[in-house]
Amino acid sequence: MTPSADLLVAQNVGFYLIAAVMVLGALRVVTTNNVVHAALWLVVVLSGAAAQFVLLAAEFVALTQVLVYVGAVMVLFLFGVMLTRAKIGAERELNNKGWFLGIPVSVLLLVTLVIALNDGFGSERMPVDVAPMDTAVVSDQIFGPYLLPFWALSFVLLAAVIGAIVLARRD
Amino acid sequence: MLLNQFLFLSAILFCIGVYGVIARKNAVLVLMSIELILNSVNINLLAFAMRNGNADGHTFALYVIAVAAAEVGVGLAMVLLMYRNRRSIALDELSEMRG
């Protein structure tokens, strides 16, 4: 490897391995006949996404992804599965009658996206030797120029909390 | 690394998520598919953040994570309500919107 070559073999190998696992996991999420398995495959996809975030020099986001998604959201999902008394084992009829409609739509969408991306970014390369993003910079962004969306987000969270309580309480 | 390899991964995950939203009947599985879609968006945001060398994408990825958490909370509450009212969370039985 010459220093100038920015092929970055190790990172590429890592990327493709993780990407393959992610795609496989995502496919299992949408095809498995077992709701609990689907949730566990989703964990694989989300953890893979966290790993990709590390490759993208976004350590803080990766940590947040693990904490919030893999930690909290998945627990919520499992609770949702249990509270709605889904069978723990395999189950038929998890799909709609018109499930085959999804295949042409998503393939069409993928084709569109691939054409557009190929056209737009062709063989553009990522910058090399990127230092991980400083968390302080992210925090300065959040509490600086993007303060307004942050406020809006706070309201969304508040509304979601109240809404979830109102919807789920038994009275 | 190419920029496009991340974008393609994101596109593939997005389309799988779309397929899940359309094909699945169980409401919890639909919510999971939506999580796939949101995650693919995050990968996109961070890929462009790296390309542009600023923290905007990070900021919005964090916002997306927060919104997704809120969405799952409300979504599952709705699923619970649905289950309580009709003892089933099959979405194809919900046809009150029929024209």
Add this chain to the structure above:
Amino acid sequence: MVVAASETTEVVLESGWFLENAWLIPVVPAVAFVLIIFFGKRMPRKGAEFGIASMVGALVLSAMAGMQWIGRVNAVSEYTHVPPVVRTWTWWQNGGVHFGIGQHVDGLSVVVLLVVAFISTLVQIYSVEYLHGDRRYTHFFGALTLFSAGMLNMVVAENMIQLILGWEIMGLCSFLLIGHWWEDSANSRAALKAFFTTRTGDVGLLAGTSLLFFAANDWTQKTLGVSGFSIRGLSAWALSGEGSTTAITVGAIALFIACIGKSGQFPLHTWLPDAMAGPTPVSSLLHSSTMVVAGVFLVARLYPVFFEGMDIYGSGLNLIVLIGGVTIIIAAALAFVQDDIKKVLAYSTVSQLGYMMMGLGAGAWLPAVFHIFTHAFFKACLFLGAGSISHSASHHSFDMKKDMGGLRKHMPVTFATWVVSTLALMGVFPFSGFFSKDEIIDNVGHAGYTAFMWVGLTGAFMTAAYMTRATYLTFFGEPRGAAAGVHHGDHHGDHHGDAGHGPRESGPLITIPLVILATLAIGSGLLNAVPFGHSWENFKKWVEPRAEVVSATGIASVVGGPGESRLAAGGEEGKEGKHSSPCGSEKPEGGVCPAPYVKHAEFKWSKAAVSLVLVFAGMIASWFLCVQLYGRRAGPLVGLTSRNGAARAGHRFLVNKYYLDHVYENVIVRTLAGPVARAAYWFNQRVIDAAVNGVGTTAKRIAGWVYKNIDQRLVDGAVNASGAGAQGAGRALQPVQSGKVSQYGALLFGAAAVGGLVLVIINT
């Protein structure tokens, strides 16, 4: 007297471990709170041991810090500024704003720390017996401990944010404690009322803090190197004469609104008497040393801001004095018509807080703070005495007219401590209340607020009268109801006791705190016994910050320990009354002022005699009235309120608490909600409807013309054709509207994909 900065002299100040680490004091009960919550139920005494141990620990730490502070003050001359012990750690840092968490310990903090830790300790010991067997015993101790932690944190707070933290913890815990027996809807309503009323005031705290921050931050960063939240920075900024007068005034008013809510000042005092719904130890703690003192403490803590903002020596009237004076009188008047012994005490607290506020508003900083100190002891004693009566004698009733009377024979200890504390509250000479209350009245008059001096004297008269009435009803006369051994049916099921076999004295866990508090109610006044001469004014020497111009760089150091540089050697020439400082009266040159210069009235027995005579007159008049009213079956005064129209109206006005609750709940809500609704209706009817009608009429005319000329002849055919087409298309598309969400999803994404593809193809 200001010397050039080059001539600064180094004064080495004493400090010590306990003073440097005073921040530990709130941490101890906070840790205990966590322990109680997690392990309390498994402990042999259900968590009470953690609470009591932590409060004793906090008391020891405060006492040691107090000793070291006294040593620090004694080491320098009487007119030398003693810098507070300030330590700070960065808590938050973002975009150029950073503020810390830490401690700001000076005489005021030390006093309040001591009082809070001491009263909390006694209250917790007392609660062990009082709440014995309660179903939420552990939670009670948890909340009580966190409550003390909140107050202690507020007292040592280095900046406004930390202060707000403690302030809000107290608000939360008071809600939990007042509503401790929430199964009773009256209790949970009282808790909500307390919470919402204080929250109303807290808006002022947030607004005032942020306003002062934005006004002061630049100055404090430049001059002192601290943020605009820091208490030291704000004080110096307010006295620098460089800040905007409007900002200081508006900020001071906003902060004072918070104090009105928290300290139960008129017109937000209505929550305080209702807060009696909580267990009696809570009332005692709430009303003597913590919650309600928080507002007064805030004014005393940020005194320079209020001093400048309200222009305290510049005019004969300001908001603080006015609110304080009004509160004294109206609360004292309300105390006359209460039958509930705790409500009498509650209104008396409101009235005494009015004294403190009035004192602070008139520049009598030291007497007001001293009144916090003495009032805490005798008011805690009175509340715990009331609790003792209800616990052991009156069968958990607090009604003086129905269930008390003649108790002095059965409860000698409670009676003796009650009388001592009552005399202290009235301000009779050798008791502590005299030394603080009389000083407030005297200094208010001295500062030129003559009218308010008379308000204070009237208040003293009324205090003596209503406390005599309460004492008479409780301890003298014939025993009534439960006090006479009558067992009544509405036994409070939540807190059972073994009372009910006639009145008797309470156990030692209750009487010992009473005796300790009563002793302090006598003795604590001697700490600042102005009448005995200058050498007795120890409290003033230790607590009052000295107004002296010090160099900015000197007090900007993070730890205000040794090595202060000062501009003036300071006040060697000063004799009592002669010394004056530029602080507060003019712009400090070459340095900053830590505190404003306040005047002190000279004590004269002739002035004190007036108030003493009034107090005795109140006692005697009230005693005879009580004997007439309550001691006899028939007499000229018995039943006056039902016979005389004017008396009845006055009585009803007081019983209904000036209809303030009525005003809040009906009038304000209605006046706000009614006109808004009516205006909206009017707008809807007149403006929108008129516009719509106008447009409608015009459109109708045009339509008529079009109909005749174009529609009938030309368009009709076309329309009929297109209608048929639309109908057909609708029929054809109806299956799409299946109501199936997944099909909608498929259509949405499919259409988006097709649209995207079209755009991509066009663009390439």
